[in-house]
Amino acid sequence: PHLMLRGKAVKFREGQVKARDRLITNTDAVGRLAGIPVVVKAVNASEKAGPVRKLMDKVLGIHPEAWLPPYHADTLHRRFKKRPRKPLEPRAGERTRGKVVLFGTCYGEYNEPDIAMDLVRAFEHNGIPVELAESRCCGMPKLEIGDLETVERLKAFNIPRLAKWVEEGYDLVAPVPSCALMFKQELPLLFPGEEAVEKVARAMYDPFEYLLLREEEGLLNTDFKVPLGKVVHHAACHMRVQNIGLKSRELLSRVPDTAIVGVERCSGHDGTYAMKSEFHEVAMKIGRPVFNRVRQAKPDYYTSDCPIAGHQIETGLGDGSHPTHPLTLLCIAYGLKEKP
Template sequence: MSVDNHRREGSLEAPTRHPIDWKSPEFWDEENMFKEMERVFDICHGCRRCFNLCNSFPTLFDAVDESDTGEVDGVAREVYWKVVDHCYLCDMCYMSKCPYVPPHPWNVDFPHLMLRGKAVRFRKEGASRRDRILTSTDAVGRLAGIPVVSEVVNAVNASSGGRKLLESVLGVHRDAPLPKYHSKSMRSRLQGRPADAVGTPTEGTRGRVALFATCYGNRNSPEIGEDLAKVFEYNGIPVRLVDKEQCCGMPKMELGDFEAVERAMEANIPVLARAVDEGWDLVAAVPSCVLMFKQELPLLFPDREDVKKVAAAIFDPFEYLSLRHKAGKLRTDFAKSLGKVSYQVPCHLRVQNIGLKTRDILALVQDTKIEAIERCSGHDGTYAVKKEFHENSVKIARPVVNKVKSAEPDHLVSDCPMAGQQIAHGLDNGTTAKHPITLLRIAYGL
């Protein structure tokens, strides 16, 4: 049956994900991988619904159209690697576009196939110095967060000369937005909260949360943790930090370094599982980290019961507040309106399939209008800062930037701090993006 005919019979069932069998020898067989890529690329070529997502699909389709045969069999394997490079694992093709995802018998999982390609290449070739540094978020944060060092790093990152040097030495694009580093981390700001605080349970929540700070939140945006604690505690929800943590592993996964992901899992999961056993719900304010624990680690380590336990207990902050609101436990005595808000919904939040909880909670604030923009920011982990991909990331972000420009909002927010920074950078008008939990704190007048 042709692809065109079969497309009309695409599965109407909810997408499901198969575990990633990365412990098997077949997973690492390069010829087997290329054979699967050719199969999936042929299906994608016959469908082309994802042409307007990331640059993987135009790269593939242009190569097919320009080949001698006009089909995938005429595309050189060097192009396959370019397709892999342009996939930043946003998952939107899987969740919103592709009609052939499991349980459809064609079993297309484009992002995880690209992830397999990244892993096979990493095991074979390793990674560049730049990519190793960019994905070593804990190590970079510890170094750049040292007093005085943080001032120097921030000054270099803010200067044209420093950015030219970074581009020439590391391949970090001179125009890409880079985060600031703080010597006073989120963990240092939130220390001392009692581990025996009692919450009020509701259906779906236990009424008290252990916060996974995230490496980005800990060193780059520590104010997000402070704002979250203020908002949650104002609503009678005790907050404490998890006892200790490492990076969730998402940056290393995007690199294809599964062994590093496993080490991060072994460090984080026992600590998080213990917090769950002690009666705490888990919250993280960066969608990619929540997604890592909710989806990716359970697929990478499907036999680990403690991984499943953590996956079932971790929440996006607004998902949690929405459950509290449903139970009548969310305060709505807001002190300030927010006016017009442009809200970019990050891809890694959309694929959690929890709905637009951030929008719904912010919309409770009086005299507030929320415009949700469900398009990619183009930042996508390390993709936007790399010299060779930055211009692509700017192009991907342009529809979001244009929507925000035309809206002229009072506030720009995104649940992903990096996405917000990318959009604000594209506006080039002095706008500073906020995390929506910060906006909620402002609304409460805290």
């Protein structure tokens, strides 16, 4: 609720926010540092090392059993540049322009670039040319600790660049619901009347929202090659508040021999909440109904549009299984990727 965000902003101005929270919400800087080739292996290994995790608990207040995201030296931008380019001619529909710019997100850039690349694969398979925006964090992590000055600085970097793409005839997509929500709703509320902010908000889409619009226009590739079996789909909180429906669930249900089991409760992760020593046990308790539902379903896959919610479910299950993102499932269904 925005009333609570106002309270957080006051606390931040008064210096009541922990150094830990300032650090872990500085996603671009942490990602760049942790992704340095000589550093990345040590960082990823330390996330799994018991003694290091105990030290992180004591010094930083990061719970030793909390899931922490991996980092990659082979970032999204590097992978995007290396990929074989397909010569595609955009086909505009009534509502879609048929060519998109990907806001990769800091999570997609440094932590799970495969998810963003799966978006590229799926869109290009549908004849939609994809470009990758130069970007910084959308600002949602900083908004959630009340750091409005940093939110404004990030907006000043991202919005002019994205608005320029829109002016050149592109639609915008973001693979992480929190980032799409930031551009669609939060920035317009924080900076009302700014033309560029509103222009970006109107052009920003969830990837499955965009693909279903293409379906309405008769432009969606529905030649699915691989059934997905039983899939438990968790409805991410920041997806639900966009009020667009559960588009990934809707599209994946089109895949033959695929049964979707829906779960519409909070996973308990809430950004960085589940990582913190003082909140981790509460977060796991909040997510327990979700974990139990997945466990009882015995699915072939479990998935969430929010990657960290998916990993929260992974932590709650504790059985060695891993989530598969909806974009990855779509690529599997198209026959573009092997089953994990």
